[in-house]
Amino acid sequence: MRRHGWLVGAMLAASMLGGAVSNLLLTARLGAQGPEVVTAPQVNIVDSAGQLRAVLAGEDERGLTSLSFFGPDGALRGVVGSEPDGTPVLQFNDGEGRVRLAAAVRGTETVLTIGDETSNNILVGSLGGAPVIGLAQAGQTRMQLALDTEGRPSLDLQGEPTLNLLGRPGQRAIGLSVDPSGSPFLSLYDSEGAPRVAMGAVQGTTVINLGDGTRPRLVLGVTNDGQGTVGFYDANGTLVRLEEADASR
Secondary structure, eight states: OHHHHHHHHHHHHHHHHOHHHHHHHHHHHHHTTOTTOOOOSEEEEEOTTOOEEEEEESSOTTSOEEEEEEOTTSOEEEEEEEOTTSOEEEEEEOTTSOEEEEEEEETTEEEEEEEOTTSSEEEEEEETTEEEEEEEETTEEEEEEEOOTTOOOOTTSOOSSEEEEEOSTTOEEEEEEEOTTSOEEEEEEOTTSOEEEEEEEETTEEEEEEESSSSEEEEEEEOTTSOEEEEEEOTTSOEEEEEEEOTTO
16 A cells, blocks of 8 residues: 555656656666667658658557658558557558558458458458458449358358358348358349348258248259159248149159
């Protein structure tokens, strides 16, 4: 408790005396590291002609701790740094200042964006433990390739790996996947993202499922022994009629 009280008192005294004491303490602490240590909030690096080519900043205008590189025309061409929360970032720009390659690590997720972030680009990353590749047009993802490392197929038969073609923003139009057992599936969605058609081969049976966007209404199947079936379902998803073809004919 006595040590704690001494620390509080020292802090109050430093605040009352102003920046002079703080600077003195900082200089003394850094001086123990050797005379070669340079302490500055920003270091500008110039070429032989005196042109600014790089800046090392403790906090730049974006709030980043960064090392920034500039072209001969003064345009920003690259940044390596970290955000205020410690998130590392990497960015390379074209000659007109547009970002063409950017990378960041946020928690356990890593994202690399190749191309114009606001227009056409490729996204490569690891999201939620699963590797993902996305192709974007006009700033919106249109195709996505993902690998579910935990092998958990969802209710719409999307398993691992999965290739999705997207129509409206965030809405799948076509999904192609292979579930953990090796069974392939193809799913078609309407403009609202509701599943309409699902086709697959499961345990030797070929299945085509036609739905109303909520539940199956017509299911066609062919077993591995050639037996064909057609099942009709009502609006509640209940089988109301089943027709079977005689495989011996």
